[in-house]
């Protein structure tokens with residue numbers, strides 16, 4: 286197996302954390318997003334959506350989308366369990382994962398991609414060159430703040446996002462929170478300051494070697 290990767294990007298980092306938690310490793314092929322390598326014809330044949338990560342199996346099957354990649358890895362190495370152990374647990378894990386992917390990551394991406402130079406004619410990932418819409422920066426900031434508050438409230442009563450133990454939903458949230466933290470200075474918002482439950486959860490995750498080394 287090999288992973289088409291870009292070591293510094295938030296979504297590939299989710300797979301890095303998952304691999305580390307599972308004690309798995311594999312060849313990683315770096316696709317340099319700052320040089321536009323994801324838009325090359327060669328990479329388009331790997332993923333027509335021009336995004337990383339992509340997991341390539343030994344028989345050539347290619348799997349894009351972090352959750353699908355992690356799900357495959359869970360199936361081939363079920364322990365430690367990160368997707369839930371029964372139907373209700375699995376539904377909770379998928380539900381919270383989806384909430385982070387739909388309610389959290391898009392707001393952050395909206396603020397970032399409509400502001401910084403690197404994304405000037407590339408405001409959305411993929412092969413189409415969408416121009417930036419500056420008004421979306423403020424909306425993205427608002428959505429991000431609202432989402433972080435929501436996560437802080439959710440974690441107020443429990444140690445982990447979906448279950449009473451660590452799961453892939455925590456990895457997805459950690460990816461989003463770390464992305465927010467890297468943006469915080471430029472976008473003038475607080476991430477962990479003033480959100481005590483989120484900050485405690487963040488420290489709890491940092492105590493895990495898999496997360497500390499891979500995040």
Ligand SMILES: N[C@@H](CCC(=O)N[C@@H](CS)C(=O)NCC(=O)O)C(=O)O
Pocket residue numbers: 294295296297318323335336337338349350351352407409410411
């Ligand atoms: N839904 C995808 C998102 C993948 C994604 O957006 N990857 C970013 C890196 S974090 C990317 O490849 N961006 C390419 C670009 O901006 O052109 C997943 O879950 O894997």
